[in-house]
Amino acid sequence: MRLTPEEVEHVALLARLRLTDEERARFTTQLNSILEHFEQLQQIDTSGVPPMSHAVPMSNVLRADEPAASLSPQEALQNAPGHARDCFQVPRVIE
Amino acid sequence: MSGDSKLCELTAHELSHLLGSGEVSAREALAAVYERIDEAEAGIHAYVLLTPEVAEAQAREIDERRARKEHLPPLAGVPLALKDIYCTKGIPTTCCSRILEGFVPPYDAHVVEQCRRNGLVLVGKTNMDEFAMGSSTENSAFGVTRNPWDLERVPGGSSGGSAAAMAGSEAIVAMGTDTGGSIRQPASFCGVVGLKPTYGRVSRYGVIAFASSLDQVGPITKDVRDSALMLNLLAGHDPRDSTSIDAPTPDYTAALIPDAKGLRIGLVTEFMEYQGRRVDAEVDEAVLAVIERFRQLGAECEEVSLPHLNYSIPVYYIIAPAEASSNLARYDGVQYGYRSPDDGGDIIDMYSRTRDEGFGAEVKRRIMLGTYALSAGYYDAYYLKATQVRTLIRRDFDRAFEQFDVLVGATSPTVAFRLGEKTDDPLAMYLSDVCTIPVNMGGLPGMSIPCGFSADGLPIGLQLVGKPLGEETLLRAAYAFEQSTDYHRRRAHPIAERNGRRTAVGRA
Numbered sequence: 001m002r003l004t005p006e007e008v009e010h011v012a013l014l015a016r017l018r019l020t021d022e023e024r025a026r027f028t029t030q031l032n033s034i035l036e037h038f039e040q041l042q043q044i045d046t047s048g049v050p051p052m053s054h055a056v057p058m059s060n061v062l063r064a065d066e067p068a069a070s071l072s073p074q075e076a077l078q079n080a081p082g083h084a085r086d087c088f089q090v091p092r093v094i095e
Numbered sequence: 096m097s098g099d100s101k102l103c104e105l106t107a108h109e110l111s112h113l114l115g116s117g118e119v120s121a122r123e124a125l126a127a128v129y130e131r132i133d134e135a136e137a138g139i140h141a142y143v144l145l146t147p148e149v150a151e152a153q154a155r156e157i158d159e160r161r162a163r164k165e166h167l168p169p170l171a172g173v174p175l176a177l178k179d180i181y182c183t184k185g186i187p188t189t190c191c192s193r194i195l196e197g198f199v200p201p202y203d204a205h206v207v208e209q210c211r212r213n214g215l216v217l218v219g220k221t222n223m224d225e226f227a228m229g230s231s232t233e234n235s236a237f238g239v240t241r242n243p244w245d246l247e248r249v250p251g252g253s254s255g256g257s258a259a260a261m262a263g264s265e266a267i268v269a270m271g272t273d274t275g276g277s278i279r280q281p282a283s284f285c286g287v288v289g290l291k292p293t294y295g296r297v298s299r300y301g302v303i304a305f306a307s308s309l310d311q312v313g314p315i316t317k318d319v320r321d322s323a324l325m326l327n328l329l330a331g332h333d334p335r336d337s338t339s340i341d342a343p344t345p346d347y348t349a350a351l352i353p354d355a356k357g358l359r360i361g362l363v364t365e366f367m368e369y370q371g372r373r374v375d376a377e378v379d380e381a382v383l384a385v386i387e388r389f390r391q392l393g394a395e396c397e398e399v400s401l402p403h404l405n406y407s408i409p410v411y412y413i414i415a416p417a418e419a420s421s422n423l424a425r426y427d428g429v430q431y432g433y434r435s436p437d438d439g440g441d442i443i444d445m446y447s448r449t450r451d452e453g454f455g456a457e458v459k460r461r462i463m464l465g466t467y468a469l470s471a472g473y474y475d476a477y478y479l480k481a482t483q484v485r486t487l488i489r490r491d492f493d494r495a496f497e498q499f500d501v502l503v504g505a506t507s508p509t510v511a512f513r514l515g516e517k518t519d520d521p522l523a524m525y526l527s528d529v530c531t532i533p534v535n536m537g538g539l540p541g542m543s544i545p546c547g548f549s550a551d552g553l554p555i556g557l558q559l560v561g562k563p564l565g566e567e568t569l570l571r572a573a574y575a576f577e578q579s580t581d582y583h584r585r586r587a588h589p590i591a592e593r594n595g596r597r598t599a600v601g602r603a
Contacts, residue, residue, distance in 0.1 A: 008463070015420060015466040016427070017459055018447040027463055030521055034464065037522055038409040041480050044487070051482035052489060054308050054338075055294040055538020055563075061337040075201040079431035088429050091442045 002035050003028060102127035103264040104586050107173045107321040110267055114172045117161070121154035121172030124267070125216055128174045132218075132265050138246050138589050141260040143179050143237045145219040146186060150174070153216045160214075170324060171214025176266035178257050179220040180227060181207050181312075182301040186217075190303045191235040192225045194453030195432045204301025205333050206270060206312055213328045218266045221256030225455045226423065227277055227305045229253050230527045233518055234457045241514070242284060243587035244553055248511040251281030251527075257315045258285040262554075262587045268325055269315040274305050275411055276507075276531025278313050279543035283506035283556020286545045286585065288573070289315045290322045293564050294538030295340035297326075298333030306418035307338075309411075309535040318583040319544060319574040323347035326566060342564055350567035353578040356393035359499045360572065362386055365404035366504020366530045366558060374508040374530075381547035381555040382505050385576060389503075392575050399499065401491035406484050407533040408525055413468050413481035414536075420465030423458070426450060460521060485536050492537045496562050501572045505530050506543040506556030530558055540566050544573050545582035554582075 008028045012019045019027065073086045082089035102110070102124055113119040129147065136142065157172040182188050182200035184207075189195045203211070210217070224234035232240040232255025240255045242248040243263035250259040254271030258281035261269050271278040273291035282289025290313045297312050304310060314325035327348065332341040367374050367382065374382075386396045428434035428449035435448035454462070468477035495502055507527055517524040534541040539560055546557035557576070561569035577583050 003467070011463050011467045011470065014470060015462045016424075016443070016446040016450055017454075017462065018451040019459075023456075023459070027460060030460060031463060031467070034412065034522055034525075038413065038477065041406060041409050041413075041484060042476070044403075044406065044480075044484055046480060046483035046487070049483040049486050051479055052486040053482055055489075055536075056338060056340060058295075058338065063334055071201055076430075078201060079198050081428055081432070081434035090429055091438050091440050091445050093442050 003032050103131040103267070105267065106317045107170055107268045107324055110173055111169055114161070121157040121216060122151070124172060125150055125154045125174050125218070128218055128266055131263070135243070135263050135265060135589050138241060139243055139259050139263050139265065140238055140240050141176070141221055141256045141263060141265050142219040143189065143191060143222045143235070143256070144187060146217050149186065150216050150218055153214070157214050157216070168213040168328070170268070170328065173215050174218045174267045175210055175215040176218050176221050176257055176260040176269040177207070178223050178254050178269075178271050180223060180272050180303045181270065182303070183207050183217070183220070186220070188220070188303070189237070190226050191223045191237055192454065192458070193236045193433055194426045194450070197433070198431050200301070202301060205298035205335065206329060207301065209328050215268070221254070221260055221269065223256055224253035225458050226303070226419070227253040227272055227274055228419070228457050228461055230276070230280060230524050231512070231517065232256060232281070233514065234455055236455055239514060242511045243589040244286060245511065245551070246589060248513055248553070249284065251284035251507070251511060253277040254315060255281045258282050258287055258289065261285060261287040261315050261317055263589050264586055268321055270312065271315045272302060272310060272312045273535065274309045274415060275535050276528040278315060279531045279541055279556070279558060280507050280528060282315050282543040283558075284511035284554065286548075286554025286582065286587070287315055287317055288319055288322050288545075288583070289313065289543045290326065291534065291541045292326060292330065292566055293340070293540045295338050296540070296564065296566065297329045298331070298336040298339045300333055300335040304422040306415040307422060308418060309415060311535070319570060319577045320348065320351060322542070323351060323570050340564070345567060347566060347570055350571045351574040352571055353575055354393050355389050355572060355575040358389075358394040358501060358568070358572055360386075360389050360394045360396045361399040361495055361499035361502045362396060363404070363495070363502050363504040364398055364400040365402070365533075369508070369526070369529045370405050374505045375510070377549045378505050378508060378510065378555050382503070382557060385503065385546050385557050388576060388579055392579060399495050399502070401488075401495055401533070403484060403487040403491045404533045407488060407536060408529055410481045410484045410488065410536060411528075411532045412464065412525055413477050414485065416461040416465030417468050417478050418465070420462045420469065423462055426453065457521070488533055489537045492539060500568050502560040504558050506558040507531070510549045510551070510553035510555060534560050539563060540569050542569055542573050544577055546576070546580070547582065
């Protein structure tokens with residue numbers, strides 16, 4: 001087994017997911033079976049092969065820096081689970 | 096027309112003709128669609144939201160403009176089903192996830208703007224796998240969609256609602272999205288036409304992101320002409336999507352010639368056999384018959400091997416989850432959507448509870464997979480390696496296109512499978528996209544069109560793949576084959592009662 005339940009727990013923490021014990025056990029089994037299938041990639045010689053992160057060779061697409069209309073504060077906040085004084089509201093971040 | 100009940104079964108170009116001549120009004124067409132929905136939706140569940148008030152206002156406006164003799168775009172008044180992944184201003188958009196329940200976008204996606212501008216009428220938002228992650232539409236937070244050809248079977252996914260809406264005549268045209276086959280595989284399972292344009296051909300502005308280097312939007316329609324008509328209004332440069340390609344947009348309907356003279360068509364070995372496993376016998380037979388038909392239509396056909404396609408499943412299931420784990424970090428209960436009522440008074444706790452309660456199992460699984468593949472110590476072995484093999488896959492395609500104009504093969508190794516058949520085995524589910532995934536890897540345009548039916552009456556799909564921005568040749572090949580068959584004229588009738596239970600009955 002490549003991934004232990006402890007590693008799964010660590011990955012869940014990185015991903016900001018809170019797993020139940022049942023989920024942790026199930027994901028450990030399933031992720032291991034998926035990762036095992038991935039092992040075959042190691043057979044391929046990729047030395048000197050450039051990585052492809054994108055299908056279209058474009059980079060640094062820029063636009064003119066011109067002021068334009070954007071969402072109003074009301075529109076930006078209309079879907080927020082919590083807001084106050086034109087700000088998004090979250091639990092305390094700094095003590 | 097033999098009564099309103101048939102109006103819903105028309106293609107967009109057929110309906111457009113009747114609308115233009117004044118034989119049918121946009122309101123009548125819409126009423127026929129809603130009537131079919133009333134009859135069939137309890138069995139199919141293609142939609143997660145119907146928008147009759149919006150639709151009726153749009154249809155009325157089109158009828159009034161036509162009465163004033165205004166010149167209207169070709170698809171004005173045509174009822175449209177939209178996958179619930181497109182942001183619609185003032186209309187809830189959920190991506191079929193609990194985490195976006197209640198979200199009402201303050202703006203329209205580019206595709207939605209284009210559809211509004213062209214007078215299409217929004218029937219509703221269709222069901223999908225949560226965040227487009229799935230191949231059966233069983234991962235929706237709002238229930239499964241059933242295949243109109245057999246209600247015990249899946250419609251495919253992730254755009255299963257849109258494909259089922261087409262097969263069940265619950266709209267005239269539909270829109271889907273395709274990251275690894277999510278337009279083509281459900282189109283194949285539902286016996287309709289799905290087009291994934293070249294990566295960058297259509298703007299994704301306002302489309303909820305899954306894997307940004309692979310996602311592309313496109314139409315699901317009842318025939319190839321409708322596909323070309325939809326691409327005419329979708330394609331083009333949009334500065335709001337920085338991956339949008341600035342290239343001229345032809346009239347795609349001009350490419351629809353009913354012969355294949357001079358076309359060089361390659362049958363891709365790896366679309367018929369993955370790591371030594373052959374596609375199902377009925378699929379195999381149907382696709383091989385297509386090759387014979389193409390020869391009769393004047394094409395030159397040969398088999399071609401693209402060996403690195405044998406690695407597309409691992410490559411895809413590293414790259415797509417890696418990108419998804421980053422894209423889905425935005426769902427944190429702060430700016431929109433769901434927030435756990437139990438925030439523990441701590442922000443990290445609030446994030447984690449919100450995401451655990453808001454995301455479904457497959458989404459969590461992929462976020463975990465992607466986070467792991469990108470994490471320190473594993474990045475080179477997984478993500479970097481996968482992106483290098485992606486280069487090799489694209490090179491295989493480039494080499495094949497030196498020799499061929501269009502590549503073909505199966506869209507999926509099987510016909511539509513039974514509900515629940517693969518839900519406990521993620522890897523088995525992933526393998527149903529084995530033929531479609533490589534096309535997203537290469538950023539190439541791809542289509543699925545019906546090419547036969549199994550002994551059980553289930554549709555079989557043919558996949559066609561074109562060169563980058565080669566949609567015209569792709570559409571020509573698809574059209575030539577389609578016009579030599581009657582598969583595109585068959586409609587499922589999922590409301591008929593047989594042996595006392597709801598079942599699907601095809602009509603040739």
